[in-house]
Amino acid sequence: MKHVLLLALAVAIFGTAATAQKLFTRDARIQFDSDTPMEKIQAINKSGTAGLDTETGRMEWKVLIKGFVFEKALMQEHFNENYLESNTFPSATFKGELVNLKEVNFAKNGTYHVRAKGKMTIHGVTKDLEVPGTLVVDNGKVRVNSNFNLACADYDIAIPGVVRDKIAKEIAVKVEAVLEPRKK
Amino acid sequence: MKKVLPFLLFIALVSGSVSAQDEGDLLSLLGDEPTTDYTTASFKTTRVVNGHSIENTAAGVLDFKISHRFSPVRNGVFDLFGLDGATIRIGLDYGITDRLMVGIGRSSKEKILDGFAKYKILRQSSGKKNMPITLSYLVDAQFKTYATNDRENLTSSRLFYTHQLLIGRKFNDALTLQLMPTLVHRNLTKTKAEKNDVLALGVAGRIKLTKRITLNAEYYYVLPDQLAPEYTNVLSLGFDIETGGHVFQLHFTNSADMTYKGFITETTEGWFNEPTGIRFGFNIARVFTIVKPKDFY
Numbered sequence: 349m350k351h352v353l354l355l356a357l358a359v360a361i362f363g364t365a366a367t368a369q370k371l372f373t374r375d376a377r378i379q380f381d382s383d384t385p386m387e388k389i390q391a392i393n394k395s396g397t398a399g400l401d402t403e404t405g406r407m408e409w410k411v412l413i414k415g416f417v418f419e420k421a422l423m424q425e426h427f428n429e430n431y432l433e434s435n436t437f438p439s440a441t442f443k444g445e446l447v448n449l450k451e452v453n454f455a456k457n458g459t460y461h462v463r464a465k466g467k468m469t470i471h472g473v474t475k476d477l478e479v480p481g482t483l484v485v486d487n488g489k490v491r492v493n494s495n496f497n498l499a500c501a502d503y504d505i506a507i508p509g510v511v512r513d514k515i516a517k518e519i520a521v522k523v524e525a526v527l528e529p530r531k532k
Numbered sequence: 533m534k535k536v537l538p539f540l541l542f543i544a545l546v547s548g549s550v551s552a553q554d555e556g557d558l559l560s561l562l563g564d565e566p567t568t569d570y571t572t573a574s575f576k577t578t579r580v581v582n583g584h585s586i587e588n589t590a591a592g593v594l595d596f597k598i599s600h601r602f603s604p605v606r607n608g609v610f611d612l613f614g615l616d617g618a619t620i621r622i623g624l625d626y627g628i629t630d631r632l633m634v635g636i637g638r639s640s641k642e643k644i645l646d647g648f649a650k651y652k653i654l655r656q657s658s659g660k661k662n663m664p665i666t667l668s669y670l671v672d673a674q675f676k677t678y679a680t681n682d683r684e685n686l687t688s689s690r691l692f693y694t695h696q697l698l699i700g701r702k703f704n705d706a707l708t709l710q711l712m713p714t715l716v717h718r719n720l721t722k723t724k725a726e727k728n729d730v731l732a733l734g735v736a737g738r739i740k741l742t743k744r745i746t747l748n749a750e751y752y753y754v755l756p757d758q759l760a761p762e763y764t765n766v767l768s769l770g771f772d773i774e775t776g777g778h779v780f781q782l783h784f785t786n787s788a789d790m791t792y793k794g795f796i797t798e799t800t801e802g803w804f805n806e807p808t809g810i811r812f813g814f815n816i817a818r819v820f821t822i823v824k825p826k827d828f829y
Contacts (some may be wrong), residue, residue, distance in 0.1 A: 421591070
């Protein structure tokens with residue numbers, strides 16, 4: 349009996365340790381939309397990088413501003429040159445952690461509703477941010493989905509008066525990524 | 533057994549904590565994939581004032597160009613500072629790829645039809661690939677569509693060709709400079725003394741004053757002993773004002789022509805000697821997306 353208990357204990361501890369991993373991706377898909385009656389703006393970035401430490405719940409995201417593709421080339425140029433000033437601030441980052449890490453079992457396939465809390469830095473301005481998301485654990489891979497809003501004004505993105513009606517006050521951000529252990 | 537249990541527990545705990553990281557950057561474990569950052573927006577549009585800039589129209593984009601040049605301002609209010617004597621060029625530029633663009637246009641002065649192709653041979657970039665300059669090649673053909681009665685007119689006598697290399701660099705957000713060695717070939721010249729092949733060196737640049745306004749300057753120096761003495765070099769100074777979809781280029785220049793053969797080889801009035809040929813002109817560029825990037829279908 350003692351042997352069995354001991355073995356079970358060892359397996360349980362070792363088993364947990366084995367699933368404590370760091371998961372990454374270089375192909376996170378990040379889309380943002382600004383919808384106003386005057387203009388519809390949409391941009392897609394398919395090469396965001398993200399990392400998730402399943403043991404501590406720490407999460408980091410980084411996306412290159414120049415990687416956002418717009419339907420109109422001129423809009424893309426204005427976005428980089430005039431609004432986000434991507435030569436000075438090449439990327440946007442989020443560094444935070446899963447608030448309810450204990451509710452997530454990375455060893456068990458399933459869907460988990462989570463909240464991530466941390467600091468978002470865009471255009472050189474850092475702000476506290478807490479957003480909801482979904483993690484779908486699928487045999488060691490984690491599919492992340494999140495939808496949240498960001499305000500241009502929060503990150504010192506200046507919108508000139510002439511186009512104020514063309515850009516929404518709140519920009520809808522959509523994040524989709526599949527994180528997996530780093531390939532060696 | 534009692535001896536083994538603590539040992540096992542120790543192993544379990546240790547193996548658990550080995551994977552716990554310090555507070556360093558998580559993404560730095562992934563490592564940085566070096567990328568090439570290609571320079572964009574060296575100029576606000578594909579022309580500086582009269583001649584081309586190192587910018588190309590983006591792939592799938594149509595650029596509608598309306599340009600006016602007016603009479604010299606020296607007559608004052610009488611002809612509204614030259615506005616009465618307007619000439620026009622209407623043109624369409626199209627980006628086939630991000631590096632290759634084509635365009636056509638027609639000017640009211642001499643009823644010239646022009647067509648060109650411009651290719652970006654080298655692109656300024658930093659990062660994985662480092663290239664200090666953008667190098668483009670332009671070939672432009674101009675055709676005088678009407679024939680005069682004073683001589684026997686062969687079609688070929690009304691054709692002009694321009695070859696130009698554009699070598700430019702965006703030094704920083706505020707300053708871009710470019711050099712334009714140019715060859716203008718005239719099938720027919722006015723006199724035997726004039727050369728059919730005229731070599732010129734252009735220099736142009738822009739200073740970005742605000743996010744949406746730049747100051748442009750352009751000068752073409754024709755090498756000596758090629759043209760008749762009455763011709764002079766063209767100097768242009770102006771502002772580019774960018775709005776959502778338009779670029780307005782407002783400038784002063786001493787050439788009445790908007791075609792290469794005109795402003796390089798046929799400019800008669802200078803800026804500073806009497807009578808001054810300083811005249812007002814403007815270009816308006818309006819872009820339309822014809823072919824969207826594939827993600828947007």
